[in-house]
Amino acid sequence: MQRYFIDxxxxxxTTEVTLTGNDHHHISRVMRMxxxxxxxxxxxxxxxxxLQITAISxxxxxxxxxxxxxxxxxxxxxxxxxxxxxxxxxxxxxAQKATELGVTAIVPVTTKHAxxxxxxxxxxxxxxxxxxxxxxAAEQSHRTVVPYVYGLHSLKxxxxxxxxxxxxxxxxxxxxxxxxxxxxxxxxxxxDMGDSIGAFFGPEGGIHPEEVNxxxxxxxxxxxxxxxxxxxxxxTAPLYLLSAISYATEL
Numbered sequence: 001m002q003r004y005f006i007d008x009x010x011x012x013x014t015t016e017v018t019l020t021g022n023d024h025h026h027i028s029r030v031m032r033m034x035x036x037x038x039x040x041x042x043x044x045x046x047x048x049x050x051l052q053i054t055a056i057s058x059x060x061x062x063x064x065x066x067x068x069x070x071x072x073x074x075x076x077x078x079x080x081x082x083x084x085x086x087x088x089x090x091x092x093x094x095a096q097k098a099t100e101l102g103v104t105a106i107v108p109v110t111t112k113h114a115x116x117x118x119x120x121x122x123x124x125x126x127x128x129x130x131x132x133x134x135x136x137a138a139e140q141s142h143r144t145v146v147p148y149v150y151g152l153h154s155l156k157x158x159x160x161x162x163x164x165x166x167x168x169x170x171x172x173x174x175x176x177x178x179x180x181x182x183x184x185x186x187x188x189x190x191x192d193m194g195d196s197i198g199a200f201f202g203p204e205g206g207i208h209p210e211e212v213n214x215x216x217x218x219x220x221x222x223x224x225x226x227x228x229x230x231x232x233x234x235x236t237a238p239l240y241l242l243s244a245i246s247y248a249t250e251l
Contacts, residue, residue, distance in 0.1 A: 001050070002031060003040040003139040005146055010043030010068070017041060017051055019061040027053070027061050040069070046144040074145055075102035076249050078196040079242060080165065082158050084111035084203040085118065086234040093235050095130045099137035099147050101242035106130065107150040109158055113205030123152045155211050158200065162218040165198035167191065170215050171237050172224040173206050183225040184241075188248040199241055204234050 004023045008014075019027065019041075027033050035053050041063075042048045048071055051063035081103055083094060095106055108126070110118070118126060130149045138146045153161075162168050167187055191197070200207070200215060216222050227240045 001038055001040050002027070002033075003042065003048075003142060005042045005135060005139065007044055009045035010041070010047040010049050010065070011045075012068070014043075014049070014065055016054075017063050017065065019063070020059060024056075024059065024061050028056050033061075038066070039063070040142075041065075042144050046074075048144055071142070071144055073141075073143055075104075075246065076193045077191055077245065078104045078194075079245060080105045080107060080196065080198050081238050081242075082107045082109050082153070082198060082200040083238065084109050084201060084207065084234075085114040085116040086203050087116055090235040091126075092130065092133055094238055095133045095147075095149065096137045097239050098242055099134045099143070100141045101239060102143075102246060103147050103238075103242060104145070105148040105150060106134070107153050107158070109153045109155065109200075111155060111203060111211060112208040114203040115205070116203070118152055127151055155214060159214055159218045162198065162215065162222055164196060166195040166221065168198040168200070168215070168219065168222045169241075170200045170207065170212060170222065170224045171202070171227055171241065172212055173226075173231055174209075174224075183223055184227065184244065187223060187225065188244060191245075191249060193249070197245065199238065201234065201237050 004019060006017060033053060035055060038050055038052050040048055041051045048069040049065045050067045050069060052066045053061060053063045055062045081098060083091060083106060085108055127149050134147045134149060169187060212224060227237055232240055
């Protein structure tokens, strides 16, 4: 069944739901659904339910909740990815796949080695596009939370947010080149359920040493780490980390 996110909470008292806008268009025009067909909906309180369509008009889809659904598909920890702007549409790929892997939020960051530059107008459009990608990926992967895409951050902004997390790792290729591969493993062993993990990734040119030092000086819980013995592409590294966190906390 198709899955849609709604802006209101779903409770035991919720009996009828109305869908409009893009959801109405997708149900009526794209999927060409008809009354009596069923869809999944997820409320703002992350409660999922099965909705049986009762009527479709030119502007609304009206349905009746026939069952609440208990699901446990979210990571047991919060993961915020801080991504130095990569080239082309790589950030869109990261947003889609990271959503499938359970990310909580994505923060685009301007860094010294980033070739890509966003002005205010471009940033607004890019963020809106990334948010739509996250929602579509959350629907496809049957999540109950749509990851949030923050506005463009500077490194100073990131430094100020370091203390929001119990753990903060910086994926640094120089750490990988030095042969140190235990730091990530050690961090994963220290995670408690419910912890918040911040992870910083550079663009194709890597992270400038000055930026690494600024992050390390922001708190004792900030650690550089390698992601295995191989140097990963900008779009691969965040997905590697999310996979490792999933393995450490869910399997």
